[in-house]
Amino acid sequence: MDNGQIADRLDAFSALLELADANPYTVRAYRRAAETVRAAAVPVADLVANGRVRQLRGIGPSIEARLNELVHTGEIAELHELERELAPSLIGFGRYLGLSAKRSMEIARALNVRTADELRAAAAAGRLSDVPGVGPKTEAQIRDALAREGERQLPRALLLTQAQDLVDGIAAALGGDVAGDVRRWRDACERLAVVSAADDALDRFADLPQVVAVIERSERRAVGVTVEGVPVELRVAEPARFGTEMLRATGSETYVAALEPLPDGPDEAAVYAAMNVPWCPPELREQPFRGEPPQLLEVADIRGDLHTHTTWSDGRASVEEMGRAAIERGYEYIAICDHTPAVGAVQGLTADDVRRQAEEIAAANEILAPFRVLRGIECDILPDGRLDLPDDVLAELDWVQASVHGGQRMPRREMTKRVEEALRNPHVSCLSHPTGRIITRRPENAVDLDRVYELALEHGVAVEVNGLAPRLDLRGEHVREAIAAGVKIVCSTDAHSTVGLGNMTLAVHTARRGWATAANVLNTRPLADILG
Numbered sequence: 001m002d003n004g005q006i007a008d009r010l011d012a013f014s015a016l017l018e019l020a021d022a023n024p025y026t027v028r029a030y031r032r033a034a035e036t037v038r039a040a041a042v043p044v045a046d047l048v049a050n051g052r053v054r055q056l057r058g059i060g061p062s063i064e065a066r067l068n069e070l071v072h073t074g075e076i077a078e079l080h081e082l083e084r085e086l087a088p089s090l091i092g093f094g095r096y097l098g099l100s101a102k103r104s105m106e107i108a109r110a111l112n113v114r115t116a117d118e119l120r121a122a123a124a125a126g127r128l129s130d131v132p133g134v135g136p137k138t139e140a141q142i143r144d145a146l147a148r149e150g151e152r153q154l155p156r157a158l159l160l161t162q163a164q165d166l167v168d169g170i171a172a173a174l175g176g177d178v179a180g181d182v183r184r185w186r187d188a189c190e191r192l193a194v195v196s197a198a199d200d201a202l203d204r205f206a207d208l209p210q211v212v213a214v215i216e217r218s219e220r221r222a223v224g225v226t227v228e229g230v231p232v233e234l235r236v237a238e239p240a241r242f243g244t245e246m247l248r249a250t251g252s253e254t255y256v257a258a259l260e261p262l263p264d265g266p267d268e269a270a271v272y273a274a275m276n277v278p279w280c281p282p283e284l285r286e287q288p289f290r291g292e293p294p295q296l297l298e299v300a301d302i303r304g305d306l307h308t309h310t311t312w313s314d315g316r317a318s319v320e321e322m323g324r325a326a327i328e329r330g331y332e333y334i335a336i337c338d339h340t341p342a343v344g345a346v347q348g349l350t351a352d353d354v355r356r357q358a359e360e361i362a363a364a365n366e367i368l369a370p371f372r373v374l375r376g377i378e379c380d381i382l383p384d385g386r387l388d389l390p391d392d393v394l395a396e397l398d399w400v401q402a403s404v405h406g407g408q409r410m411p412r413r414e415m416t417k418r419v420e421e422a423l424r425n426p427h428v429s430c431l432s433h434p435t436g437r438i439i440t441r442r443p444e445n446a447v448d449l450d451r452v453y454e455l456a457l458e459h460g461v462a463v464e465v466n467g468l469a470p471r472l473d474l475r476g477e478h479v480r481e482a483i484a485a486g487v488k489i490v491c492s493t494d495a496h497s498t499v500g501l502g503n504m505t506l507a508v509h510t511a512r513r514g515w516a517t518a519a520n521v522l523n524t525r526p527l528a529d530i531l532g
């Protein structure tokens with residue numbers, strides 16, 4: 001068993017434990033263990049065999065026991081029991097229809113159904129009214145949802161990284177290519193799609209562990225749902241039309257509609273050429289566009305990461321470890337930007353800490369030269385717009401990220417004034433995650449971004465594209481506005497570990513959605529330009 005397979009089983013186990021209303025800590029522990037296993041640099045099966053798997057972070061005795069069972073028998077027995085008991089297929093289908101997992105299970109037990117087909121048949125036979133707790137209103141709602149099946153349901157958005165994991169796995173299993181929202185690097189993905197040229201892809205799709213129920217199937221297309229109730233579309237294309245189907249399945253609907261009718265082509269380049277339209281990077285396919293796209297920013301253009309954390313606040317690696325990891329990525333510099341005390345939830349650096357950290361950074365610079373570790377800070381913007389450290393401390397630093405963390409529900413005028421104050425501080429280099437949103441959980445702050453761009457331009461402050469998957473802030477539309485206003489963009493990872501430096505891909509592709517070129521992005525430049 002490779003790490004990916006082991007991680008998949010742990011993920012499945014945690015999903016089922018969650019459905020079974022297990023202790024949330026246990027659920028989370030398995031989910032984290034899955035992440036750890038997936039990211040491990042060595043074969044976890046070997047560690048299990050040598051009795052050394054507990055050296056991995058977050059693997060305790062009970063998870064070790066499960067891993068032992070999995071590696072030695074190929075199964076986790078309790079996982080099978082839970083699958084039998086819980087009918088994940090029906091839960092996934094129920095979620096897709098808008099039912100809670102609990103309600104789906106009540107229906108499954110009362111009617112003795114386990115699959116989407118059995119539920120459809122029971123509903124058609126009028127048996128839903130036999131279920132205790134399902135009154136005429138709920139019955140009508142379920143029948144209605146079944147009748148609308150296959151039409152666009154309420155959007156159930158996944159974070160980009162979750163959606164990537166899901167469709168990458170499906171595409172790899174079916175020898176297909178990823179299309180849909182993921183290919184356009186949308187921050188929250190609703191339309192998940194894979195295109196395959198393999199004749200047997202439709203049959204194999206239904207058997208994939210990620211697909212708990214197939215809700216639609218025609219000769220060349222199927223829609224399955226995941227245990228989370230998220231629909232995934234599979235299109236099977238003849239090789240001569242593969243490019244056509246990729247273009248169509250990549251979307252957006254608005255973009256494709258404006259190009260229709262699409263000619264046949266084996267790859268996208270051929271389809272675009274036949275239309276006499278230049279090939280368009282998927283990130284730009286939101287609105288109708290037939291022109292010559294700009295030369296967009298690439299990950300390879302990035303010379304350094306300007307927002308990272310270490311063990312001085314809530315990061316997991318030391319200054320030197322972060323520096324080395326940045327060198328491995330081919331960077332010339334990194335800014336260490338730990339938190340200040342007002343952030344609250346984690347330990348923040350006081351003025352004294354900042355000066356003690358300077359010694360560690362100086363030592364790292366001696367070892368890592370000519371690479372440069374910058375003295376930075378992620379300084380909280382207090383509710384009244386003052387910064388969380390005195391000006392004389394900020395003046396010592398090479399790079400100051402200013403961030404709104406607490407008190408985000410301020411009215412628009414106050415929030416805008418708060419940020420304006422910070423932008424006027426001569427030591428501030430960049431405004432972090434300018435809208436403060438957490439995708440699918442917290443809306444954007446009420447802040448007047450036009451005013452922010454105006455002041456940022458006036459005071460030479462850059463605005464961040466934060467690469468944490470739940471943030472991606474600024475998002476593409478805002479990046480485009482900021483660039484139009486003449487403000488410099490910084491693509492950063494907000495990494496809390498060496499692995500977190502990999503979030504640069506997300507930041508860069510989000511900036512690309514805002515039509516950013518390398519010239520628009522400050523950290524494509526040599527260090528002298530940035531400090532100058």
Ligand SMILES: [Zn+2]
Nearest residue numbers: 378403432433
């Ligand atoms: Zn922050």
Ligand SMILES: [Zn+2]
Nearest residue numbers: 307309378494
């Ligand atoms: Zn941060």
